[in-house]
Amino acid sequence: MKNSIRLSLAVATLSLALVASSFAAETEAGFIDIGQLMPSANGQFVEVNLSQGMLKFAAKIAAHQEPEAAALINNLKRIRVNVIGMDDSNRSDTIAKIESVRRKLESQGWTQLVTVRDKNDGDNVDVHIKQRGDDTIDGLVVTVLDKKGEAVFVNIVGNISADQLGMIADKFDIGQLKHIHVKSGQKEKDKEA
Numbered sequence: 001m002k003n004s005i006r007l008s009l010a011v012a013t014l015s016l017a018l019v020a021s022s023f024a025a026e027t028e029a030g031f032i033d034i035g036q037l038m039p040s041a042n043g044q045f046v047e048v049n050l051s052q053g054m055l056k057f058a059a060k061i062a063a064h065q066e067p068e069a070a071a072l073i074n075n076l077k078r079i080r081v082n083v084i085g086m087d088d089s090n091r092s093d094t095i096a097k098i099e100s101v102r103r104k105l106e107s108q109g110w111t112q113l114v115t116v117r118d119k120n121d122g123d124n125v126d127v128h129i130k131q132r133g134d135d136t137i138d139g140l141v142v143t144v145l146d147k148k149g150e151a152v153f154v155n156i157v158g159n160i161s162a163d164q165l166g167m168i169a170d171k172f173d174i175g176q177l178k179h180i181h182v183k184s185g186q187k188e189k190d191k192e193a
Contacts, residue, residue: 028077030130030139030157034101038093043085043149050079055158068167076158084151094151098143101153102126105141122147135162 039045050058059074086094105128106112114127123146130139137160144152 028138028157029132030137030155031078032101032105032139032141032155034080034082034097034153034155037082037084037097037151037153038090040085040087040091041089043087044083045085046081046083048079048081052077055079068164072160072164075160075164076156078155078157080153080155082151082153084153086149086151091149095145098145098151098153101141102128102143110139110141136160137162137165 037045037047055073055076055078059070062073063070084090084094105126108130110128110130112126112128114125116123116125118124123144125142125144128141129137132138138157140154140156140160142152142154144150146152
């Protein structure tokens with residue numbers, strides 16, 4: 001009897017912890033819930049979910065060799081990455097879900113930074129940010145539907161400084177991030193003038 005009571009209490013405690021962590025993620029300004037994505041019958045399916053605890057751990061490891069990257073990672077609260085192979089079994093549902101996320105971002109005041117629609121290459125890419133003030137980003141979402149039959153969803157949640165992104169972009173030569181840095185730097189120059 002005592003064991004069943006202990007087991008029931010443990011299950012209840014775990015359930016509350018899961019609900020609390022799910023609720024906390026949903027209240028983050030940069031979080032977007034895409035729900036469950038359906039894998040194809042024959043394609044790849046990758047899902048990576050990094051919690052704040054795992055990101056803090058990664059920041060500590062990176063701190064010695066890449067302090068700028070470590071500072072950025074330390075401010076993050078969550079990263080979700082999905083790569084889904086598409087075939088006839090999941091193509092229409094996956095495309096509908098990605099397009100629904102894009103509409104949701106626009107209706108919730110996210111800024112669209114990048115849009116790529118290339119019929120020759122089949123590229124269909126959107127990058128959105130949830131910005132607070134002039135130089136802080138609460139979230140970043142990347143959605144991709146490509147000609148090779150893959151869909152990609154990335155959601156990075158946290159306090160992301162445009163200056164930090166710029167430093168990392170310069171150091172690692174990441175083109176799209178450099179544009180964010182330039183915009184932020186221009187705003188600073190305009191304020192000083």
